[in-house]
Amino acid sequence: MVEHERTGWVDAFTWRFSRLAMILPAVIVAIMFYEVLMRYVFERPTLWVNEASLWMGGMVYLFSGLYxxxxxxxxxxxxxxxxxxxxxxxxxxxxxxxxxxxxxxxxIWGGFGEAWAKMMRWERFGTAWDPPIPATMKPLILFTLFVVTVQAVSNLIMDWNRPPEHLDITDEVDINIEEIKRAQAEAAAEAENPLKRIKH
Known part of the structure; x- marks a missing residue:
């Protein structure tokens, strides 16, 4: 995939968050592997891996939408x-x-009160490790939506005077379909003329 060029400070800000969204899945895989190793090899399961992976997975979901x-x-x-x-x-x-x-x-309007309350009382997840997932994720959702709004306005401004882009109809799927049709036509032609097949 070719990335869209960065235009302006909003794109630069979003781009940095997107890199975090690209790194976090690797971190999640690494800590899940660590959990499996500790649980089934050393018989010492962790308290924190499941909640940490949920926490980071939520961030990946948010930052991916922004990207x-x-x-x-x-x-x-x-x-x-x-x-x-x-x-x-x-x-x-x-x-x-x-x-x-x-x-x-x-x-943002509907969720601000709840997010503010969770952050102010530093609400935790209620597990043995008890991380502050609600206290951090609810405000992060609203912050990300605010940045999405700013990004949407920035996209409109930056793209206003650009020449229009056209979607190329002959994309990869269409090319594959044409290749299949051509192969079927060749196979049908060979089946109709067995002498041609013997000569080859």
Whole structure:
């Protein structure tokens, strides 16, 4: 995959978080391997690996969504988007941005009180290790949604004067289908003419 170029300070900020999202799965795999080793080889299971992997997995999920927004990887109906003129595309982009803003604002507005309360009382997970997952993840969700909103606005501003991109219809799947059809046609032609097959 070719990454979308970084444009502006918002992209630079998002890019740094995305690198954390790319590293954390390897850390999760490493600590899970450590847990299996400790539990089944040394018979000394850990208290912290399960909760730590949940904690980091939640961060990966959040930061990946932020990275997808920076890369313009969210779903767009190209069959409609590519056939309309540029002014209508810009209107679609504006409507899309406002949908993101409204959704993020609604979640932040509805979740702020609970996130603030969990953070202020430093709510813990309620297990033997008892990490402060609720106290950190709830505010992190709202912070990430705020950055997603800023990223959506930044994308619109940075992409406003760029030439429009077209989705190439002959993508990898179409090429594979054409190759299969060609191979089937050749096999059918050989089956019809057995003398040609003997000569080869």
């Amino acid at each position: 997808a927004m920076q890369q313009r990887s969210h779903i767009r109906i190209f069959i409609l988007y590519d056939v309309v003129p540029l002014p209508l595309r810009r209107l679609f982009d504006i409507v899309s941005m406002f949908c993101v803003i409204i959704f993020c604002f609604a979640v």
